[in-house]
Each structure stands twice: as C-alpha cells, then as structure tokens.
Amino acid sequence: MIRVELAKLVRRPRTWGSILLLCALPTVVAVFIAVTHVAPAPGQGPALLSAVLSDGSLYPAAALALVLPIFLPIAVAIMAGDAISGEASSGMLRYLLARPVGRTRLLVAKLISVIAYVLGAVILVAVTAYATGAGLFGTSPVVVTSRGLAASAVATSLSGTPMTPADIAVRTLGAVAFIGVSMLGVASIALFGSTLTDSSLGAALGALAALITSGVLVALNSAASVSPYLPTRYWLAWADFFREPILWRNIERGFAIQGIYVAVFLAAAWANFATKDVTS
Amino acid sequence: MIVTRGLTKRFGSVLAVDHVDLDVRAGDRYGFLGPNGSGKTTVIRMLLGLVFATSGEIEMLGKPVPARLREVLPNVGSLVEGPSAYGHLSGRANLALIDAAGRAGGRRTRRRRIDQALESVGLAGIDTRPVRKYSLGMRQRLGLAAALLRAPKLLVLDEPTNGLDPLGIREIRDLLAGLNEAGTTVFLSSHQLAEVEQLCTRVGVVDRGRLVLQAELSALRPATGRVIVHSPDADRAAAELDGLIASRDGDRLVVAEADPAELNTRLVAAGLRVTEIRPERRSLEDLVLQLTSPGADRIGRDPGQPGRDPGQPGGRRPPPAGDAQ
Numbered sequence: 038m039i040r041v042e043l044a045k046l047v048r049r050p051r052t053w054g055s056i057l058l059l060c061a062l063p064t065v066v067a068v069f070i071a072v073t074h075v076a077p078a079p080g081q082g083p084a085l086l087s088a089v090l091s092d093g094s095l096y097p098a099a100a101l102a103l104v105l106p107i108f109l110p111i112a113v114a115i116m117a118g119d120a121i122s123g124e125a126s127s128g129m130l131r132y133l134l135a136r137p138v139g140r141t142r143l144l145v146a147k148l149i150s151v152i153a154y155v156l157g158a159v160i161l162v163a164v165t166a167y168a169t170g171a172g173l174f175g176t177s178p179v180v181v182t183s184r185g186l187a188a189s190a191v192a193t194s195l196s197g198t199p200m201t202p203a204d205i206a207v208r209t210l211g212a213v214a215f216i217g218v219s220m221l222g223v224a225s226i227a228l229f230g231s232t233l234t235d236s237s238l239g240a241a242l243g244a245l246a247a248l249i250t251s252g253v254l255v256a257l258n259s260a261a262s263v264s265p266y267l268p269t270r271y272w273l274a275w276a277d278f279f280r281e282p283i284l285w286r287n288i289e290r291g292f293a294i295q296g297i298y299v300a301v302f303l304a305a306a307w308a309n310f311a312t313k314d315v316t317s
Numbered sequence: 318m319i320v321t322r323g324l325t326k327r328f329g330s331v332l333a334v335d336h337v338d339l340d341v342r343a344g345d346r347y348g349f350l351g352p353n354g355s356g357k358t359t360v361i362r363m364l365l366g367l368v369f370a371t372s373g374e375i376e377m378l379g380k381p382v383p384a385r386l387r388e389v390l391p392n393v394g395s396l397v398e399g400p401s402a403y404g405h406l407s408g409r410a411n412l413a414l415i416d417a418a419g420r421a422g423g424r425r426t427r428r429r430r431i432d433q434a435l436e437s438v439g440l441a442g443i444d445t446r447p448v449r450k451y452s453l454g455m456r457q458r459l460g461l462a463a464a465l466l467r468a469p470k471l472l473v474l475d476e477p478t479n480g481l482d483p484l485g486i487r488e489i490r491d492l493l494a495g496l497n498e499a500g501t502t503v504f505l506s507s508h509q510l511a512e513v514e515q516l517c518t519r520v521g522v523v524d525r526g527r528l529v530l531q532a533e534l535s536a537l538r539p540a541t542g543r544v545i546v547h548s549p550d551a552d553r554a555a556a557e558l559d560g561l562i563a564s565r566d567g568d569r570l571v572v573a574e575a576d577p578a579e580l581n582t583r584l585v586a587a588g589l590r591v592t593e594i595r596p597e598r599r600s601l602e603d604l605v606l607q608l609t610s611p612g613a614d615r616i617g618r619d620p621g622q623p624g625r626d627p628g629q630p631g632g633r634r635p636p637p638a639g640d641a642q
Contacts, residue, residue: 128401136419
C-alpha cells in the first residue's frame with residue numbers, strides 16, 4: 038500500500054505543480070537580487086538574504102526562509118488535507134477499504150506519502166536554490182557570529198569564524214531537517230482534518246486557520262503564557278543553525294513541540310478514522 | 318454466503334436499517350430491492366465494513382464481519398454507489414493501482430487478470446485515455462472490471478447497470494448470469510425491477526430500513542386466478558361473461574376465471590374474436606410497489622402515509638382513513 042501511495046504521489050500532476058511553484062519563488066528572488074545587487078540590510082528582510090550576495094552557497098537556507106512563512110505551509114496543508122478526504126470525495130476511499138486495505142494501513146501509507154512530499158519539496162527547494170545561488174552569486178567565505186552571518190568584507194570587525202563549505206552544508210542540512218519536522222506538524226493537523234471531513238479544501242483551510250491563529254498569538258504579548266505551546270512559535274529557530282556557536286535551545290524546543298503536535302494529531306486522526314462510518 | 322441477524326444502523330436519530338435478517342445462499346442470484354433511501358446502500362456498506370452496525374451480526378462467507386473482514390473481503394468483489402476511478406489515470410492504470418492496494422493482489426498475474434476483467438466487461442480494446450474522458454457507461458464497466466479482478470466468490474453490486482444502454486444492460490446481465498453459473502454468488506441491489514426479474518432467482522425487499530420480504534422469485538409470482546383477455550369484441554364478451562368481469566379497460570378484460578383454456582373455448586364458441594389471452598400474474602413491480610412506501614427522494618405535501626393500498630398497486634394513494642374530505 039505504501040508503494041501504491043508513493044506511486045500515486047509521483048504520478049499526480051498537482052505534486053509537481055506545487056513543487057515547481059515552491060522552487061520558482063526563490064529563483065525569482067535570486068534573479069532580482071543578482072541583477073540589482075540590492076540585498077536587504079543585515080537583520081532586515083528574510084533571514085540570511087543579506088548574506089547571499091557574497092556567498093551563493095547560503096542561498097538554500099535563504100530560499101527556505103522565503104517559502105517557509107506562507108508558501109510551504111499552504112502546499113503541505115493542501116497535500117495532507119487531501120490525503121483521506123480526497124479519496125473520499127473521488128469515491129475511491131470505499132473501494133480501497135473494500136479491497137481490503139486496513140484503515141490503519143491506509144492512514145500510515147498516506148502519512149508516509151505526505152512525509153515523502155514534505156521532504157521532497159524541502160530538499161528540491163534547497164537543491165534548486167543551491168544551483169541558482171552558486172550560479173548567480175558565486176561562493177566566497179562568510180563568517181558566522183553569535184548574532185548571525187556577516188559578509189567577509191565586514192567580518193574582520195566581528196569576532197566570527199569563517200564558514201567552510203562543509204560547515205555550510207551541515208548547517209543547511211540541519212535547517213532542512215528542522216523545517217521538514219515543522220512542516221510535519223502542519224501535515225498532521227491537516228491529516229487529522231482530512232479524516233473529519235470529505236472536503237479536502239475544508240481540511241487544508243482548517244490547518245491553515247490553526248497556523249494563522251498560532252502566528253497571531255505568538256506575536257501577541259498578552260498571549261505570552263501560551264506562546265511556548267503554539268505550533269509556529271519555534272518555526273524560525275532554524276536560523277539558529279547559522280550562529281556560532283549554534284543556539285540549540287530553541288531548536289530543541291522546536292523539535293519537541295512539533296513532536297508533540299505530530300503525536301497528538303496523528304493519534305486523533307487514527308482514532309477518528311478507524312472508527313468512522315465511511316459514507317462517501 | 319451472507320447472513321445478517323437483527324442488523325440495525327442508526328445515524329443520529331434516523332433509523333436507517335432496522336433489524337434486517339438477510340439470508341443469501343451460495344449460488345444465489347439475489348436481488349435486493351427497495352425505494353431510494355430505504356437503506357439498501359447502508360446495508361451494503363455494512364457488509365463491506367465501511368459502516369459499522371449499531372447492533373446485530375453479519376456473517377459473510379461463514380465468517381463474522383467486521384471482525385474478520387481481512388479474510389472475507391479478498392473474496393468479495395464490490396460496486397458501491399457507482400464506480401470511481403482516478404480521473405487523470407487510464408483505465409488500466411486504475412485497475413493496476415486498485416489491484417496493488419491491499420494484499421491478495423498477486424503481482425505476476427496482474428496484467429493477465431486485468432486483461433481478463435476488461436475483456437469480460439467489454440472494454441478489451443481500451444486505450445490510454447484518462448478515465449475522466451470516459452462516458453458514464455464506460456466508467457460503469459470499469460467499476461465492474463475492478464470488482465471482477467480477483468475472481469471473487471461473492472459479488473456485491475449496487476446498481477450494476479446504472480448508466481448503461483439497453484444492449485449494455487443485457488451484456489452485463491449475461492455476464493453476471495455466466496459468472497453465477499461458474500459458481501459466483503451474485504448479490505445486487507437495484508430499482509430496475511424488470512432487470513431483477515430477468516436475472517435474479519431470489520429477492521429481498523426493504524422498505525424504510527426493514528426487510529419486508531425475502532423469498533424465491535418463482536414463489537412470488539403465482540397466477541392470481543384471473544385471466545386477461547384482449548378482444549376486439551370486448552362489449553359482447555363482457556355481456557357473454559356477465560358477472561365474471563373483474564375490470565375492463567377498452568378491449569382489455571380481466572376475467573375472474575382460473576383456466577384460460579376453458580375461457581377461450583367459451584368465447585370462441587360464442588363467435589367472439591380473441592387477440593390475446595393469458596393468466597394474470599403479479600409482476601415484481603406490482604409486488605414491490607405494494608410492499609413499499611414512496612422513496613425518500615419523493616417529497617410530497619401529504620405527511621407520510623405508510624404503505625400503499627394493496628388493491629391499487631402502483632396507483633394513487635387513498636385519502637387517510639377518517640379524513641373528512
């Protein structure tokens with residue numbers, strides 16, 4: 038069943054359309070920056086974008102920062118929200134279950150296909166961004182400081198460590214993993230929604246509504262008491278991989294909170310789906 | 318093959334299926350009849366483990382359902398509420414995907430089984446067009462092919478000839494009869510009564526969630542003890558048979574006389590012409606309409622009136638008893 042789900046994912050035009058869009062945004066941004074040579078000042082705009090002009094190999098991380106706030110969660114919520122309810126609304130759910138495919142098995146297969154999509158999307162964004170970044174900006178060493186990155190030109194005045202290509206690769210991988218896990222949190226919320234309704238759109242919008250609510254509350258000082266438990270609270274902590282030394286505190290918390298969201302919502306999705314009357 | 322005992326399903330406050338005791342025996346061609354919304358599909362969904370019963374037991378192929386669905390379902394081919402397929406894939410790709418889902422597929426034989434299933438439903442020459450470009454009839458055939466993929470012992474089909482033209486209906490009827498002769502038990506729901514009458518050996522009728530009848534089709538259609546006569550001399554025949562005429566409609570007479578041969582002799586002896594003479598039998602349609610209430614899709618102004626007047630099969634309902642109009 039897992040193989041069947043992966044085959045369906047790969048053969049689906051929507052998969053490639055959404056990944057294409059995800060990869061296109063950072064490419065467009067890179068072209069603008071390369072043409073104008075006007076990058077956001079350090080500390081402003083999306084993370085790391087200010088540093089890419091001097092080192093294109095940082096662009097994968099910058100590209101992930103570009104798609105992370107809106108684009109990536111939308112794509113993930115749509116794919117995961119479609120997992121069960123899409124089968125229900127196309128009428129295939131009843132035929133799969135009557136095959137028989139066990140309900141738990143189907144849910145696991147769907148989850149794995151969503152994970153494959155999330156990782157595939159994040160990695161493809163990183164790879165195309167590396168290609169555009171290295172091609173348009175070239176690579177030259179950048180130093181990393183406790184406050185983030187700085188171009189080597191100004192690095193002399195800061196007590197930073199120059200980053201080797203291997204260093205960048207490891208840090209970028211860490212960021213990719215962190216963002217992948219954050220997106221899994223989104224995916225589990227959407228997957229749970231997908232077992233509740235027969236409307237894929239409803240499930241995806243439900244998950245996005247949860248994220249937007251979380252985003253608003255994180256920015257709200259009076260909601261500070263709940264903010265450590267919100268799914269988007271540590272989304273941006275991946276940038277801490279690009280500090281020296283790496284600031285593990287928020288990264289660890291981010292992994293933990295996403296783990297809890299994944300566990301809770303997957304359990305809820307399973308409990309609901311395994312006992313649900315399939316009337317679609 | 319299928320036994321249910323006291324099968325009941327409640328959706329919220331709605332009692333969709335109410336103590337249904339089905340008994341489908343091996344080798345049956347079982348017609349499951351009833352108006353729209355009477356609970357047919359809910360029963361079928363419970364048989365396939367899609368909907369869980371509120372109470373009651375189900376046994377399929379001798380095993381309890383849903384407890385042992387995993388052993389039962391590989392031997393069951395099903396079509397529930399119309400066929401479905403992934404619109405962007407071809408018919409063959411759809412069958413391959415559905416066959417690969419679940420365990421009992423068998424990879425090596427897949428291509429051959431797909432070819433066989435397509436051949437038997439009349440889609441042997443199918444090309445690589447995506448399913449979304451198929452006509453309704455082609456989709457229906459594809460759905461049947463999916464049900465036949467694993468040479469099931471039991472076919473559970475909900476409206477199998479929906480969307481097919483008369484020739485298609487006949488092809489499917491012949492296909493199902495052939496499979497049945499080869500040992501497959503066929504359980505099909507339908508409201509095309511003529512189709513059921515021609516195919517099935519046994520029928521069950523549901524009305525508002527209850528099984529109101531379950532019997533051999535042959536036992537349901539005895540002669541009524543009346544004879545139908547068509548005669549161009551209907552006036553004189555009516556006079557000749559005075560007292561025996563049960564009803565008259567133009568040149569069609571219903572005569573209360575059990576023996577058509579006797580009646581024919583009498584009419585001919587009187588010099589009357591007879592164009593058609595046959596014993597009256599209740600049609601399955603009359604029977605079903607008599608047993609069931611109007612479908613749930615018929616929203617009239619009159620509050621629910623249980624059943625129809627047995628004297629007027631399929632006819633208008635009389636005003637409720639005690640109504641002053």
